[in-house]
Amino acid sequence: MGMDIHHGAEQTDVAVIGGGPSGLFAAFYCGMRGLSCRLIESLPQLGGQLTALYPEKFIYDVAGFSKIRAGDLIERLKAQMMQFEPDIRLSEQVLKLEKLDERLFALHTTQGVHTAKAVIICGGIGMFTPRKLPAAEAGDFEGRGIDYLMKETEAYRDKRVLVVGGGDSAVDYALMLEPVARQVTLIHRRDQFRAHEHSVRRLYDSSINVHVFTELQAIHGGDRVEGATLLNNRTKETREIAVDVILSGLGFSASLGPMKTWGLNIEGNEIVVNSRMETNIPGVFAVGDINTYPGKVKLIVTGFGEATIAVNHAKTYIDPSARTNPGHSSSRTDMPVDRVTTGSR
Numbered sequence: 001m002g003m004d005i006h007h008g009a010e011q012t013d014v015a016v017i018g019g020g021p022s023g024l025f026a027a028f029y030c031g032m033r034g035l036s037c038r039l040i041e042s043l044p045q046l047g048g049q050l051t052a053l054y055p056e057k058f059i060y061d062v063a064g065f066s067k068i069r070a071g072d073l074i075e076r077l078k079a080q081m082m083q084f085e086p087d088i089r090l091s092e093q094v095l096k097l098e099k100l101d102e103r104l105f106a107l108h109t110t111q112g113v114h115t116a117k118a119v120i121i122c123g124g125i126g127m128f129t130p131r132k133l134p135a136a137e138a139g140d141f142e143g144r145g146i147d148y149l150m151k152e153t154e155a156y157r158d159k160r161v162l163v164v165g166g167g168d169s170a171v172d173y174a175l176m177l178e179p180v181a182r183q184v185t186l187i188h189r190r191d192q193f194r195a196h197e198h199s200v201r202r203l204y205d206s207s208i209n210v211h212v213f214t215e216l217q218a219i220h221g222g223d224r225v226e227g228a229t230l231l232n233n234r235t236k237e238t239r240e241i242a243v244d245v246i247l248s249g250l251g252f253s254a255s256l257g258p259m260k261t262w263g264l265n266i267e268g269n270e271i272v273v274n275s276r277m278e279t280n281i282p283g284v285f286a287v288g289d290i291n292t293y294p295g296k297v298k299l300i301v302t303g304f305g306e307a308t309i310a311v312n313h314a315k316t317y318i319d320p321s322a323r324t325n326p327g328h329s330s331s332r333t334d335m336p337v338d339r340v341t342t343g344s345r
């Protein structure tokens with residue numbers, strides 16, 4: 001099997017597991033150090049917690065931005081990363097990490113096998129799995145009118161959308177869709193929303209139909225979703241509404257899942273690293289929310305800093321003659337962005 005993997009899989013210098021902010025910045029920084037990179041993300045979209053959990057929220061503690069919407073920060077990270085055209089694989093879960101020999105790792109995924117000389121795990125709080133809608137018919141309509149991740153808003157233009165949930169994601173989804181959808185209905189099984197106060201005020205000031213103490217009882221349709229039965233859990237009254245799309249805002253559960261079997265030193269739900277962000281397996285690094293070391297602080301900016309530490313050490317791991325210290329980016333004259341814009345100053 002080892003030989004097949006050596007010859008059959010496309011090899012990169014670095015494989016980055018996870019496409020949250022840490023993974024995006026690590027992939028960008030691989031380009032800065034002249035390392036080829038493949039980034040593998042289990043969700044169909046990049047951005048990790050920022051796009052899955054709070055795309056519309058403002059972040060106030062990213063260096064250089066007084067405030068920036070989470071979704072916008074991810075767009076900027078993607079643009080910065082894509083200067084170096086890393087190989088991005090979405091909807092692909094890394095199931096197993098195998099050391100083939102002293103200088104090569106194999107990543108077994110839901111789609112196949114990738115090989116890399118070094119691995120940077122940026123798995124955050126783990127692989128996200130959407131919490132399923134409670135209605136019995138939900139499984140039958142998945143991908144046919146039931147969305148567990150919000151698509152780009154245009155996909156909902158002129159549609160009747162039912163959003164389910166009472167947290168930030170559900171409220172944000174409803175508010176984002178109100179201007180484009182034909183009609184937005186939001187149901188929540190309690191009467192208190194677990195969302196930002198300001199967003200809840202906007203919700204009640206909007207044209208969104210808000211039903212509290214209300215649950216999704218049944219889903220109707222033929223090829224696609226056409227309607228839903230809503231149950232008021234106080235009065236036990238039911239009502240049917242016509243809908244084109246049911247968007248779940250019930251959130252995600254996250255789990256390290258398969259990573260626990262990779263031979264890594266794990267404490268709680270975190271991978272122990274040293275000051276080089278290296279795990280107990282030489283050549284395997286961990287960055288961002290998923291790692292732990294004395295004094296660890298889980299923030300987006302610490303993930304960015306750790307990504308540069310990991311990539312610079314991965315560089316010398318891969319090529320022991322290379323310097324770990326990258327020098328100053330401001331001295332460079334070969335940045336792709338300079339080649340396509342006005343040139344360096």
Ligand SMILES: Cc1cc2nc3c(=O)[nH]c(=O)nc-3n(C[C@H](O)[C@H](O)[C@H](O)COP(=O)(O)OP(=O)(O)OC[C@H]3O[C@@H](n4cnc5c(N)ncnc54)[C@H](O)[C@@H]3O)c2cc1C
Binds near residue numbers: 054127290
């Ligand atoms: C509501 C909320 C508000 C927040 N506000 C702030 C804030 O204001 N400032 C701040 O600094 N931080 C904030 N945070 C925390 C911040 O979002 C995290 O620190 C940050 O997302 C960590 O980034 P990451 O890239 O390490 O991990 P994540 O964002 O969790 O991304 C990890 C990615 O790895 C993928 N993955 C995991 N396992 C696998 C696998 N086996 N195969 C393939 N892919 C895999 C996951 O699907 C996920 O997309 C907030 C968090 C929440 C929930």
